[in-house]
Amino acid sequence: MKTAIIGATGYGGIELLRLLMHHPVLKVSSIHSFSQTGEAICAQYPHLQSFMHASLQEINIDAISETSELVFLATPPGVSRELTPQLRRRGLKVVDLSGDFRMKEPEVYEKWYKRPAPAADQLQQAVYGLTEWKREEVGRADLIANPGCYATATLLAAAPLMREGIIDERTLIVDAKSGVSGAGKSPNAMTHFPEIHDNLKIYKVHEHQHVPEIEQMLLEWNTAAKPITFSTHLIPITRGIMVTMYAQAKDEAAARKITELYKQSYDDAAFVRVREGTYPSPKEVCGSNFCDIGAGYDERTGRLTVVSVIDNLMKGAAGQAVQNANVRLGLDEQTGLQFVPLYP
Ligand SMILES: NC(=O)C1=CN([C@@H]2O[C@H](COP(=O)(O)OP(=O)(O)OC[C@H]3O[C@@H](n4cnc5c(N)ncnc54)[C@H](OP(=O)(O)O)[C@@H]3O)[C@@H](O)[C@H]2O)C=CC1
Numbered sequence: 001m002k003t004a005i006i007g008a009t010g011y012g013g014i015e016l017l018r019l020l021m022h023h024p025v026l027k028v029s030s031i032h033s034f035s036q037t038g039e040a041i042c043a044q045y046p047h048l049q050s051f052m053h054a055s056l057q058e059i060n061i062d063a064i065s066e067t068s069e070l071v072f073l074a075t076p077p078g079v080s081r082e083l084t085p086q087l088r089r090r091g092l093k094v095v096d097l098s099g100d101f102r103m104k105e106p107e108v109y110e111k112w113y114k115r116p117a118p119a120a121d122q123l124q125q126a127v128y129g130l131t132e133w134k135r136e137e138v139g140r141a142d143l144i145a146n147p148g149c150y151a152t153a154t155l156l157a158a159a160p161l162m163r164e165g166i167i168d169e170r171t172l173i174v175d176a177k178s179g180v181s182g183a184g185k186s187p188n189a190m191t192h193f194p195e196i197h198d199n200l201k202i203y204k205v206h207e208h209q210h211v212p213e214i215e216q217m218l219l220e221w222n223t224a225a226k227p228i229t230f231s232t233h234l235i236p237i238t239r240g241i242m243v244t245m246y247a248q249a250k251d252e253a254a255a256r257k258i259t260e261l262y263k264q265s266y267d268d269a270a271f272v273r274v275r276e277g278t279y280p281s282p283k284e285v286c287g288s289n290f291c292d293i294g295a296g297y298d299e300r301t302g303r304l305t306v307v308s309v310i311d312n313l314m315k316g317a318a319g320q321a322v323q324n325a326n327v328r329l330g331l332d333e334q335t336g337l338q339f340v341p342l343y344p
């Protein structure tokens with residue numbers, strides 16, 4: 001299927017390009033930039049030399065609709081809100097890596113993203129692409145809102161606890177850490193080397209934009225879900241997210257068999273790997289589409305600790321976007337995604 005990438009020069013876009021170069025069905029017909037049109041992609045990204053010489057094109061929706069059937073949008077918030085309706089009117093399928101179409105209610109988007117929301121009917125049509133829990137809907141969707149990176153790691157860890165009702169819903173605390181590529185390619189005062197090297201920073205305390213998409217999904221699974229405590233930290237690694245989640249167990253018998261619950265929940269999920277008695281590290285999924293999860297019950301406190309790791313650019317962005325496109329096209333969801341993580 002002929003595919004375009006808008007935002008191909010960003011970290012999410014360049015990862016999509018890496019994946020699609022070897023994908024047997026999705027073929028890249030054009031790549032688009034906002035500010036660098038006319039330049040060969042390998043001039044900006046020399047690691048692509050000998051693989052891709054295509055030049056970056058302007059974002060012309062008519063031209064894109066003549067050469068592509070599916071479009072990946074890897075653009076900052078607010079861009080997809082403008083481009084997606086134009087692409088959909090021309091019959092193209094869209095997988096959006098930004099947060100524009102993740103929320104169902106416009107006012108929720110506007111509160112957390114502090115910018116105008118897409119039209120309410122379009123938000124309703126979009127399917128939230130947390131693939132493992134939305135396969136059927138993704139399989140029919142023409143507009144897929146790819147989840148945020150932190151949200152993916154958090155929700156895959158929280159799903160069994162919330163769906164089975166084994167925790168006190170008021171007690172969910174999520175402590176999340178991300179590598180610097182999660183902030184995109186443009187350096188800033190927080191990501192500058194002397195600031196983050198040999199350091200660790202908490203940011204967006206009580207106001208991270210992934211809170212509403214997480215809470216929206218938790219409520220879909222369990223109507224007793226409550227607002228969560230969610231803290232994000234920047235850490236001096238390039239790729240990777242680690243989420244450590246705590247909650248008070250209300251079903252102690254189920255809590256004692258927590259690993260069994262995760263294994264059953266993800267029995268059919270090729271990309272979720274459950275640990276027995278150990279906890280994962282981001283490096284163990286680097287460069288792959290895996291989410292690794294380890295869980296334990298502390299008899300002393302009655303609390304559960306669940307750890308989940310992903311590569312933010314893969315399962316947290318481009319990898320899950322391709323997984324969703326695979327499901328939409330009726331392909332095996334692992335198509336083009338079967339990488340052994342890069343280790344060490
Ligand atoms: N990085 C990550 O780990 C993750 C990112 N995301 C989301 O994916 C999206 C892309 O992120 P990321 O790749 O990190 O971002 P980058 O900042 O690295 O790249 C942004 C891309 O968008 C293009 N762009 C910038 N402004 C506009 C505009 N006004 N119109 C059209 N295109 C524009 C840029 O083009 P150019 O510079 O060539 O002009 C560039 O290709 C974001 O919404 C982000 O939140 C989601 C999950 C994880």
Ligand SMILES: CC(=O)N[C@@H](CCC(=O)OP(=O)(O)O)C(=O)O
Pocket residue numbers: 077097098099147148149150178179180181182183184209210232234
């Ligand atoms: C390290 C870092 O800065 N990470 C970004 C997450 C990027 C992302 O996934 O944001 P979207 O909601 O736009 O998809 C952040 O915390 O905002």
